[in-house]
Amino acid sequence: MIFLTSKILSWEKASSFIFKLQKRLFKSVYVHDLQKIFSIQKLILNSNSARLLAIREVTQISYIKKIAGVDGKTSLTFLERFELNENLKFNFQNWFPQSLKKVDFVSKEEITVELKISTISDRAWQALIKLAIEPAHEAIFSPCFFGFRLSRSIYEVQNSFFLNLSADSFGLQKRILKLNLNKSLSFYNYNYLVDKIISPRSIKLGIFRSLKKGIILSYLQEERLTKYEFCNLLYNVFFDGLEQFGNCIRFSNTVIFFLKPFDNEKKLTETIKKFLYDLGLSSLDFNFDIISVLKGFDFLYWNFKLAKNGDFLCTPSLQYYKIFLKRVKRIINNSNYGSEIKVSKLSPIIREWYLYNKFSNLKGVRFSLFYIKKRCFRLFNKESKQDFYSSKRLVDNCFLNSNTFYNENFEDKIFSSPYFGHFIFWNKYHFVKLHKDVLINNYYCIHCGMNFSLY
Structure with missing residues (x-):
């Protein structure tokens, strides 16, 4: 009996079954077959596999499971999960969310962010709804929109900047119009957002109740929070349509427009303002900046710039580099840790740095981390347990993958999608x-x- 139940509740089979339904939903939205769209969404919402995957995501995988809501629960027992499954089964079409709890969260940039945390049952309902809504909007999102989406890679942003600002596309003749939106929205048009969501009417009613309870549309750039955050999906759906006003790139709360020599930035800003006012936003929720490509600008912890001869340069931004050095030096100069513990703490940070900047230009003394290696070697060599060779071995283990991640060409990288293939x-x-x-x-x-x- 145990063998049979393990076969029935296999997570691999459940996820593959839901993924097949999501691919069918993606295809139906792509050809605007409304009757099949709602029928497939009802299949996903009524599926036992989808409910169990949503509960597993909230109670076992998600980082937010460590933060309790109003109910004070951070974990559920085995029987409580199946009780929640039955609750979702009978009440997902008429869901009444509970109140939210305000929590202060510290990001990697050491900035406090205010979050509104729902209860475990509300989060499970949101995860279930997300399984049915996300593939539908993935089909209609603009290809100029990059974000924390399953089908898009963050390195495609670098490739898009390279294609738009390279010498072949006359990048020296272009200007940059940067639109900065607020990361969190408290006042906006609820009806516009609910009408835009592709879902049955009962699900829209539950989302509308959640918005009335105080869910703030926010775009958090923390990977541990964005992967399963329902507010990020609503934020993307709310601002869908900004890409229609020109050649642009949208990621998070920033939109970059590439202006040609004869493009009028005043007319473009007026049309965008009219679009944002229709969404219920005020002038305090956004601002515009005009930037020269020769001066350069920061975007997604990278600095994009054109040299005078027209060469495209992408380097890590100075602000992100200072934050990285601050994290590394705090571990190196900590006398409470030994050399082996320091290596275990430093190696994932340095590996993440090189992995994130593997398509960037890291040539130069600043980004080679030569002086950090020298500082590590001196401190390791001062310890009585270490000698010259052992400290050298520890430094090599800490900075082992610096050259393997480095690659300055986009041609060798294939950006694939989970829905990639023939339709x-x-x-x-x-x-x-x-x-x-x-x-x-x-x-x-x-x-x-x-x-x-x-x-």
């Missing part, structure tokens, strides 16, 4: 008669037009 549809008006009683169904891809004939 195959059946042409019901076209049959090929092969023999007397054999017909060939004609399947084709809507992107490339390739035929997939099946007997």
Whole structure:
């Protein structure tokens, strides 16, 4: 009996089953088949696998499980999870959320962010709804929008800047219009957001109740919070449509417009302001900046700049580099740690630094981390337990992957999507008669037009 239940409740089978439904939903939204959209969403919401995956995500995987809501619970027992499963099964269409709890969170930039944490049951409902809403909006999001999405990589932003500002696209003749939006919105048009969400009416009613309870649309750039945050998805849906006003890149709360020599930035700002006023935002929620490509600007902890000869330069931003050095020096100069403990704490930070900047230009003394290596070697060599060779070995282990992550070319990188592949549809008006009683169904891809004939 235990063997059978383990087969029935296999997480791999449950996730693959939900992913197949999400791919069908993605395809249906792509061709605007409304009847099939809502039927597939109801299949996902009524699925036992989706409910169990949502509860597992909230109670076992998510980082926010460590923070208690109003109910004071940070974990659930085995029986309480199945009770929550039954509660979601009968009440997900008529959900009444509980009140929120305000919590101060410190980010990597050492900035305190105010979060409003829901209860475990509300978070499980939000995770369940997200499984049905996210693939639907993934199909209609603009390709100029980059964010914490499953189908887009953060390195595609660098590649997009390279394609728009390189010498082949006459980057020296362009200007940058930067639109900064607030990371959290407290006053906005609720009805506009609810009407924009692709979901059944009962789910929209539950989302509207959650918004009335005080959920703030926010875009948090912390990876441990953004992966399962429902507010980030609503934030992306709310601002969907900004990309229609010109050639731009949108990530998080920042939109970068690439202006050609004859583009009028005043008309563009007026149209964008009119669009934002219709969303219920005030002038305090956004601001515009015009930047020269020769002067350079910071975006996503990178500094983008064009040299006078037109070469594209992407380096780590000075602010992010100072924060990185502060984290490293705090560990190196701590006398409470030994050399081996320091290596275990330093190696993931340095590996993360090189992995994040593997497509950036790290040539130079500043970004080579030569002086940090020298400082580490001196401190390790002063210890009585270490000698020259052992301290050298520890430093090499700490900075081992600095050269392996470095790659300045985008051509070798393939940015794939979870929904990547041919979108195959059946042409019901076209049959090929092969023999007397054999017909060939004609399947084709809507992107490339390739035929997939099946007997």
